[in-house]
Amino acid sequence: MSSQKLDQIDRNVLEILQANAKITNAQLSKEIGLSPAPTLERVKKLETSGIIQSYHAQLNREKIGLGVTTFVMVTLVGHKKETTMSFVEKVNEIAEIIECHHITGSGDFLLKVIAKDISSYQGLMLDVINEIDEVASTQTMVIMSTFKESKVLPIP
Template identity: 80%
Template sequence: MSSTLKLDQIDRKVLEILQSNAKITNAQLSKEIGLSPAPTLERVKKLEQAGIIKSYHAQLDPEKVGLGVTTFVQITLVGHKKVVTESFVEKVNSIADIIECHHITGTGDFLLKVISKDISTYQKLMLEKINEIEEVASTQTMVILSTFKESKTLPLP
């Protein structure tokens, strides 16, 4: 199935419910959408097979697991050749503290979301890992002071 699967109202409702509570039982989900359990399960499997539902995760509280500093780091590369970009991305994917990597337009080339225990741990990561990536020409860090909205729910069109 393609990723442009036509979604009806029931599919949208399934996706809205699963985005807010992925641990819901099939029986409860079927009650909430008004179908019996078998067709509900078929719809969920169809959405998974189409790649619309990519995975299920537990969302952790960073501070409660000892991660107190979140930053966005804008990266400018030394060049824009495919080999430079691919090499950079491969290296970034091997650094666990980098939890997101986005190819962007504008003054930079990439935007990284980095999470660390504290500022000194972040500084060590920058000095010993990120700044040592030979494809990196420059970095600009923005430290997150407060977060007022952080939705993991996609607004379905």
């Protein structure tokens, strides 16, 4: 994958939109020093090229009743492509798994899992995740507190 060439205005647009995706085009154009039409054209170009993938609301997990967040390291029963793809397909159907990363090291995948409480998490592990045929073992790390959680990417 090659990165696309961004000029300083594109970088400014991306930084501003990451901080406030709800900003109006008029306000964005003022902040970057262009008129509204070229500003909108730049944003559309960044969207069309796939640099801007989506816009969404970030929710407060605790306020909606999701009090437990964990990282789960998963080791698969084997490393054949079919095993890996089957596991990924099953993981994509479990709403509580909000991230799935194929990793190197002692495990094969690192999952970020959220649940209402420890009891709900335990049920999810026992009844769903550990029942996936491709899973050989899991190791859970419960997040006690979070000191930094940013969705803002540094723009090179």
